[in-house]
Amino acid sequence: MSSREKILVAVKNNQPALQQLPDLASVNAITYNDKFLQFSTVLTAIGGTVVEIKSTNEIIEYVKTNFSSNQNYITTLPQLQEFKALDENLDPHTLENIEVAIVAVRFGVAENGSVWLTGDEIKIRALPFICEHLAVVLQKNDLLNNMQEAYNLIGETQYGIGVFIAGPSKTADIEQSLVLGAHGPKTMTVFVVS
Template identity: 50%
Template sequence: MSSRADILAKVLQNQPELQVLPEDLSTQFPAIDPVEAFRTILTAIGGAFIDAPDHQSVQQYISEHFTGQRIISTLPELAAVSEQGWENQDPHTYANVDLAIIAAHFGVAENAALWITEDLMHQRAVPFICQQLAVVVRKKDILQTMHDAYLKIGTADYGFGSFIAGPSKTADIEQSLVLGAHGPKSMTVFALD
């Protein structure tokens, strides 16, 4: 037996007893208004929060703020401002995407995270390879806590899912915060009424 196999066998033999999860995983987050809490946290972590009455206002904002860029979107309502026929290609073809616009199933007020699964991304690489990311979420779908989020996800069947919160960032280099270190440089959340 190799040393690796020996170590793994010992780890397997010494597993702790399984613990039953508590029945009630809900907690109270002090936010009276989860949308406002989401806005505050998102802004604090480097993201931008835009109130949007409808998809038309999102389209107008994109047209005004992201001109002359390669824009892709998974939302049919934004077809007028995004490239068509980009879906399901080799992930390397998305390396020069300036702005990707996707929808989220829901957001979480306590940390401004958005739950996104592969069916909303169309391609797993899209929200991580683009220069700038925009996510559309309905205000009514902003939950209070991560406990609420996991209760909502439950036993849903999905191939790939991710919580995304704000633009990528690191403070590893000289303890200086760098946005866009290993992913999107910016993140804009459009909160639909």
């Protein structure tokens, strides 16, 4: 038996007993009268941008106006034919020069300004982390109050990948100064479709 196998057997034999998960129904979760206002306030405070739109056509004009004219844009949304469609079979390394990636999200959480994406939305796992600017499309009706509601929605579902993202990448490790875009997108724009 190799050292690796011995370690894995030892870990397996010394695991703590399983415990029942807490009953989240008994937790007094926060709810908001205006989920959109809460979501926008929190996301803006952590460095994100919220743009309320009536249709996805407005995304095209916004992206062209607010990002460089380099036009290295990619999307997973078929209705945004103006931009290059993401080919799911691409080598993720070819995405390293993507300026703007535009993807749909399943829902947003008002409590913390986060959005939930799965492999179905992003197609290639690296996409929302390797682009220079991340833009996501969220239906206003898909805003939840809090993380308890979010976990109730995703709890038993199986995903290849699922991730909450809230705002652009950031760190304050460098001389205690906040740096945006340190390990991922420099900006995050959430297009909220009314």
